[in-house]
Amino acid sequence: MNKSLWSATSSDVRDKRLEKDLDVDILIIGGGITGLSIGYNLIGSGKKVCIVEANKVGSGVSAKTTGKLTYLQGHYRDIYKRYGTYVAKKYYQSQKEAIEMVKRIVLENKIDCNLEKSTSYLYSSGESDKEELQKEEEILRKIGASNIGREDNLPDGEKYTGVLRGNNTYVFHPLKYLYSLKKILIKNKIAIYENSRVISMEQKENYYICKCERALIKAKKVVVASHYPYFLKPFFMPLKVTLEKSYVCAYLTKSYDFDAISIDKKGSSMRFYKDKNQYKIFLCGGWNIALEGDIKKKFKKVQSEIGNYQYIWSNIDIMTGDYLPFMGKISDNLFLATGYNTWGMTNGTLAGKVISDMLLDRSSIYEMIFDPRRRIYSKWLEAMGSSVYSLVGEALYHKKKWYDGKVVFSKIKGKDVAIYIDNVGKRHIVYSKCPHLKCNLVFNEMELTWDCPCHGSRFDIDGYCIEGPSNLDISCKIEPN
Numbered sequence: 502m503n504k505s506l507w508s509a510t511s512s513d514v515r516d517k518r519l520e521k522d523l524d525v526d527i528l529i530i531g532g533g534i535t536g537l538s539i540g541y542n543l544i545g546s547g548k549k550v551c552i553v554e555a556n557k558v559g560s561g562v563s564a565k566t567t568g569k570l571t572y573l574q575g576h577y578r579d580i581y582k583r584y585g586t587y588v589a590k591k592y593y594q595s596q597k598e599a600i601e602m603v604k605r606i607v608l609e610n611k612i613d614c615n616l617e618k619s620t621s622y623l624y625s626s627g628e629s630d631k632e633e634l635q636k637e638e639e640i641l642r643k644i645g646a647s648n649i650g651r652e653d654n655l656p657d658g659e660k661y662t663g664v665l666r667g668n669n670t671y672v673f674h675p676l677k678y679l680y681s682l683k684k685i686l687i688k689n690k691i692a693i694y695e696n697s698r699v700i701s702m703e704q705k706e707n708y709y710i711c712k713c714e715r716a717l718i719k720a721k722k723v724v725v726a727s728h729y730p731y732f733l734k735p736f737f738m739p740l741k742v743t744l745e746k747s748y749v750c751a752y753l754t755k756s757y758d759f760d761a762i763s764i765d766k767k768g769s770s771m772r773f774y775k776d777k778n779q780y781k782i783f784l785c786g787g788w789n790i791a792l793e794g795d796i797k798k799k800f801k802k803v804q805s806e807i808g809n810y811q812y813i814w815s816n817i818d819i820m821t822g823d824y825l826p827f828m829g830k831i832s833d834n835l836f837l838a839t840g841y842n843t844w845g846m847t848n849g850t851l852a853g854k855v856i857s858d859m860l861l862d863r864s865s866i867y868e869m870i871f872d873p874r875r876r877i878y879s880k881w882l883e884a885m886g887s888s889v890y891s892l893v894g895e896a897l898y899h900k901k902k903w904y905d906g907k908v909v910f911s912k913i914k915g916k917d918v919a920i921y922i923d924n925v926g927k928r929h930i931v932y933s934k935c936p937h938l939k940c941n942l943v944f945n946e947m948e949l950t951w952d953c954p955c956h957g958s959r960f961d962i963d964g965y966c967i968e969g970p971s972n973l974d975i976s977c978k979i980e981p982n
Contacts, residue, residue, distance in 0.1 A: 505814040506751040506780060508564050511676040519694035524719045525551045527860055528711060530699050531726035533563035534846060535838045537682040538853025539724060544689045546861055555698040559679040561968060562728050565816040566845055567749060567772055567782050568675045570603055572596035573621040573667035574844055575764050576824040577640045583823050588870050590644035592825060595867055599847035600671060610685055614678035621670040622655055622761035625663040634663040634764045656759050672760055672772050675846060700972050722834040724856055729957055729970040730837060741877060742840055744957045745818045747784050752810040754781040783807060815948060817957045818843045827873035828855045837873050908944045918977050921962050931964035936973035
């Protein structure tokens with residue numbers, strides 16, 4: 502089933518759409534773990550708060566995560582190399598703090614989200630990776646991580662060249678958690694509107710006007726808590742990040758109380774989930790979406806490695822050049838939280854506290870190191886190269902053979918279009934360029950979506966936008982002559 506395990510094992514029925522103009526103190530754009538965590542931390546603030554989500558709450562990246570809450574993430578040596586001991590230690594502390602936040606919220610609100618203690622492991626498969634694991638351990642000990650240790654193998658008996666253990670970490674069901682937060686926010690008069698896409702935003706003297714499909718929102722302060730901000734200015738996101746896609750699958754197996762990730766940059770990740778059935782959730786290493794258009798090839802690689810599975814889904818992570826997230830102000834009364842480098846559950850939770858403190862004019866100890874305006878020169882060249890390759894190279898994908906004749910690129914009345922022919926012969930016609938920055942789209946035959954290789958927008962077979970940064974559809978009503 503091409504659906505996440507989390508989506509298949511949870512339900513959320515309330516769906517309220519924004520139909521009338523609003524005037525609020527704080528507008529939060531995005532209904533994932535970041536947006537709802539910010540909203541939760543604003544309960545009792547006396548501020549009029551509104552959250553708008555383009556689709557359904559939790560339907561984006563939050564529904565596609567592996568659901569880990571761990572500080573053992575495998576990139577402390579990279580942070581230390583760039584920024585030194587202080588920043589590496591602060592990041593470590595921030596992840597532990599985020600874990601405690603989730604635990605506290607679950608306990609105080611009696612949330613049933615399968616929160617369970619899980620020992621985390623970081624492992625190496627080869628000799629070169631073993632050296633990197635040793636470096637990682639050295640940095641962790643240097644910044645005061647006393648709850649780590651060495652092991653010979655993982656608890657399931659799998660042996661590797663090196664295994665590093667981290668205690669006091671957790672796993673949970675992310676959507677059960679988010680749906681519970683949603684109920685808590687609504688009960689506390691935080692307005693949530695779904696299927697309410699923000700199309701444009703204009704800054705006035707001391708407020709913003711955000712245009713949705715059916716209404717306008719006037720807000721004194723705005724937080725962009727969506728996965729990828731739709732606007733180019735003032736943040737120039739395409740020059741600061743790359744996007745990494747991965748496949749995640751869940752299959753029936755014996756259950757263990759641990760989670761693990763490999764130390765290599767494009768490695769594997771695993772955890773176990775126990776409910777009515779027992780699953781192993783396995784993530785196969787990611788790749789830069791701008792440089793690989795044959796999604797079917799990647800999908801088949803996962804199938805060959807895993808074999809039978811009950812669920813499979815894909816995810817796109819935003820990777821920053823210094824392995825630190827973006828959390829903070831990007832211009833007057835405009836805030837951003839994104840760029841979690843595959844660790845959205847801890848960083849999205851953390852952003853809830855960091856951003857809410859800033860919205861309420863309180864200081865945050867993480868404000869400086871996570872400042873989204875910081876300069877990351879090393880990422881600019883890679884990010885620019887990926888964008889240029891996508892803009893130029895993706896046009897060549899239209900001629901690739903992997904579409905098996907089901908996808909046709911053409912022009913209708915001077916417009917570039919693409920046609921997907923489904924299994925019963927129905928033709929689904931869409932415009933073939935992403936409305937965000939006009940990148941050429943590629944068809945994802947495994948999930949039946951049109952994907953933008955530049956910045957990650959996704960559309961269903963009839964052109965409805967299901968993931969940003971695009972805030973427009975690509976539906977085409979023009980029929981060929």
